[in-house]
Amino acid sequence: MLSQRSRCLRRHLQLSRSSGRFTPSYAPLSTSPRLNGYDDTIQNLKIGSHTRVIFQGFTGKQATANAKESIEWGTNIVGGVKPNGSGEHLGRPVFPSVKAAMKDVKPDATGIYVAAHQATAAIEEAIEAEVPLIVAVAEHIPLHDIMRIHSMLSSQSKSRLVGANAPGIISAIGKCRIGFQPLPTFSPGHIGIVAKSGTLSYETVGSLTRAGLGQSLCIGMGGDVIAGTNHVDALKVFEHDDDTEAIILVGELGGTSEEEAADWIADYRKRVKNPKPIAAVIGGFQAAPGRVMGHAGAWTGLGEGTTESKYKALEKAGVTMVDHPAKFGGVMKDILAQSGRNEQSAAQAQQRRSYHTYRRPCLSTVFSASHPSQQRRSLHLIADQSSDLLKSFNIPISPSGPQDTPSTHFLGITVARSSRSPCIIAAPTTDPSQLHKRVRRFPFDYRTGPTQSTIQEALSYLQLDASPPKASAQAVSLIKNLWTLYRTKEAITATLSLALHPSQDALVLWDPYLFFDAAAFKSCNRHADLHALAAQKSDIDTEAEKAGIVYIPLASPSTSSAATSAATQTAPSHVPEPTNLVGTLVNGAGLAMNTNDVLALRLLPHTTSANFLDTGGKATSATIATSFKLILSDPRVKVIFVNIFGGLTLGDMIAEGIILAFKEVGVRKPVVVRIRGTNEERGREVLRRADLPIKAFDGFEEAVREVGRLAGEEG
Template identity: 55%
Template sequence: MLLRQVHCPRKPSSLGATRRFSTTSPLFLYRDTIQNLKIGSHTRVIFQGFTGKQATANAVESRAWGTNIVGGVTPGREGVHPVLQDLPVYPTVRSAVDNLKPDATGIYVAAHQAAGAIEEAIEAEIPLIVAVAEHIPLHDMLRIHSMLKSQSKCRLVGANAPGIISPLGHCRIGFQPLPAFSPGHIGVVAKSGTLSYETVASLTRAGLGQSLCIGMGGDVVAGTDFVDALRVFERDEDTHGIIIVGEVGGMAEEEAAEWISSYHQNTPNPKPIAALVAGKIIKPGYVMGHAGAWAGRGENSADEKYRILRDAGAVMVDHPSQFGRVMEKLMGSKESQPQPKPMKSRRQYHTNALSSGFLRPSAGTALPHFDQSQRQERRALHYQERQASAMLESEYNVSTVRPPASASPRNAWILSLTIDRSKREPCFLLMDANPESTEPPRRIPVDRNSTGIIHTALGFSDVELPELVQLLFALENIFYKYEAVAVEIHVALTNDGGTRLWIYDPRITFDDAAFRSCGRHEALHASRKVSREVIDPAELDAEKDGIVYVKLGDQDDPSYNIGTLVNGAGLAMNTVDALALPPHNANAANFLDTGGKATSETVKKSFALLLRDKRVKVVFVNIFGGLTLGDMIARGILLAFGELGLEERGIPVVVRIRGTNEEEGQRVLRESGLGIWAFDGFDEAAAKCVELAKAREEEERDN
């Protein structure tokens, strides 16, 4: 029986009517477009949103570096670019394609416009589409992926990705910090932008450059995944070594491990592969910055992913700064490497330290009233439980009960309509509710056969099929109508000899990007306060400023004493992970991601959040800039010192700034006259944090 599809709402103004796209032959699949990832000096690039401030700045820099930008698109405009006056601007993607014959497009538009822009690029059959925007609603991207899977012309990188860059071919489609990159023979694929920057900087310092770096991105579903990238690297003669940078969430790392294992078995002289997995220390039920950085039902932890990749033959590291040394050893002689100019290496400097025992630093449709300028750049999973029961009862006549005492774990199941991240589509997920069960969850496609498959798998042979049909119909309609990430219930049979199906513990998990980016489902978002969700007030305050802040550990445990302030979700996760590992063996009090577009004001507000946690004895600022500028971060730190009274509070601050404008940022701190410990290397900075935190605890005990 085929369940009725309820399509997610979309804005007619941004997405338009349904468009046609190429379906050349069923023999050609989306996976056959991976060759489109091999960019270089030959790649003709256009920008969508070409005359916007961000696109203009990026185009000027990328073009000066060597990227072959041939023009772009801005709806309603035609002529030449106001800054790049030798480059044409077209009002539509189709007219740009007809005139410029591009090989790739970089999409530089806001999240609420991005899905429509991607759809236009697919319709125009541009071979490579790079989407950098964060916070594109999940269901918009599911629709895009259903289009991509039915054609063989276009390949998507992203969304929520730094893009793709070929240092060998001097082609950048994204916002990667160019000083970190150098031409060479190592291919890099990463979920996290900031961790990929750390990775390539480590390689460059070791005298090892990069052939091609692909940003998989941190969304729930990605246009290009690890296996896609590995297939490119395997065939690419310019790539002699490979790096994978993963994180918690999804199964892309496990699929990469399976590919690596097969590659090693079937290849006489395999290219060396090293890897990292961030997110070993997380707070269950929370999104750790990236939209996809959370472990769903039946998914492995970051620790388990680490082990699986290691067992498959990847050489594992705990921090991206280690990749240079590891790959230098794996690659052997560097004589075949184009020799890049080494990045400048600095040791610590300390400005104006005082002489005390520790450092005293001196559902619906678009809402007409929704103001896009007030969008919050925060993404989270929200859980609704009472609301879920009410929806099932009132809208679909599905009765829920309290967890029945007669339902033992052995005859209870968890049934969910959620996302199959690997197949980039919705699926039913069925798993034994017994926590001791070793049976893996089963993912069942949403199609005409799903009802029968689920009925058989449950083993509830006496349950009438219409009862299950009604339940699945309700789950599917709620999933699409409210743009959910998952709609979950428990099911069990009565133990009294009857055949009644108990339905209990319903739960909706929804991604709030549809509301925050596009203004949809305002009522559902407002009802968040009636859920069981318990959030620290500081975490809620952080959301208002676009900051992702998650408290870690027992709130009464003083060992969680290092406050972390980081730009980028992957780097923030790895900072927390690396602090906990030997030789530091320390506990971060929090995860804090300022976001990829942090400002001085954001940094000041981040400091204010950290200082609300009385456990914090030292603040560790770890920044690697792409869009975030090092000098801007430095000025934010100085702003925090002045307005928050850090000097009077006597809280040490350790800063590590790398990436864009790092020299200027370090100069600002050095010349500030304030007591700030600044470092170039992570391990030195982390060791100083541990030292200062212990010193401050000792002084507090003495006083």
């Protein structure tokens, strides 16, 4: 039986910052109450040697391999679940249900190792059994399934979720791993880490370990649109954790979790006499506008801050910012020594490192406040398709808005990431220059839908609450019908423009925008008819998708300059397309974004990245070869940079894939390789023995310098 709802209410203020100033870009997120019983479960994140763990999907291939490693490392796995199963596996009991496991072995946590289409039911079963900590690692769980799960979680105070689409949670001190983190990288110590990106967290841990600094607790919040545990949740754990002396935060574009963390940190530094030092890295400065950058949640929605605003908010809150996680080892030694929390490192504080006082220059990127209409990890309908679908839900669309109306409005249903729920999104304007600043979200419970009071709040903000009776009734019906469409078809966003017709006292609706969750179809085969409307993909997109690769071409510096000039209404001079860009091949979306960011910082205006390419966490020799083919299809590429941090991906396997690419693809461009992580030395040795024109490096900075040199060579 689920616990009763908490009566305590909390309001959330969602901020968007520009020019480093803490000014709200729109009114408070909502005046609707939010239950905080789920907040009472934050303490469940403090895992360690005491934590009793079960696995759901225990007897599966991946779970078995993971469990063996974790048990050998010291994790106290006390059993597992196989539906209707029994007996033993790996010397541990197998139970037919989570409820049976809870009764018999009383676990503190469960790791869910099942495919995306099975994960929702597995999470719900764990919530119903009141398992204190639920860790979901699966990628591509449909968004609406996750929103329904969070509706359940918000009404109880027993279970806490980490994930989904996350590497999990690991205590290096307590030898407790619930996830798939690369164990050789970790070492026990006193630095707590919370990260959206798995690969960036591994880079962070590897840097700390090489510097002689271990980790206390590492929480992978994951890269989904909605995270079961976010940055602020983790910070609250680290604040009161005696094992944690310093904190690292890893963020990226999308959502407002980093800005909320900045608010929390600013308050923390005011109320605590000797606050724990905090450092951070943010990825996504070079992200293509309007595109999903690998992670399902890596896109900037209306009213959400940019990567730049996240960076500035954290910096203003007193966080030490770095541009690449390989620098964290040196940085943390420095700031620990300054704080007096690590006397052993005090001598090193005398040599100040330039990266400690690093300030990120403003890069020439163009922020787009428009809809993410080019997202290819979702289904976006064109205007005619949207109009037809809306009409079937009693929402008639006009070809254009009225010409003589004094005001227009923006309205729809989308995701409120902070509230972990759907919401009404509204603005009393459709002016593109004002929309980003004035848009406001009104969250509501997924299972109940928008209440009458929430609808009235939204209409009041739209300044439609005093409309004539016919128009008011139409507006209420519009929101209800949009929600029906949104829920029924599993949309991510459904919005339109509207205005009060001056002569008819009725609403006119136009400019519909709909996009839908591709995971609902790809993982669970739902809405096949809807997804059959998807536009035909290019050969390159098809090949990338077939190989499990996310490949996104990026604008060249000349194109960016032209876009910037257009935005400032100046005439750009004609600049020919460059032929000296860097093709990047990276495993992990977060690391791929960060790689492009650092290349731009180090090499602009001379050169920059030609593409974003994430091979995925399980890259094989075949996917590496396919990645080279995709990169070489771009005539702008002069040099290829392979940046790998091996977690699940083995360094020697990556090296073999690179050699295979030279033989099968016919690589004629210079290649620079930087391999870190699992089997890194073996991988570099494989490349050396191959006797090919490949330059292999241990350090990231050395590799970037060589990339810049090769890109600048004549010929």
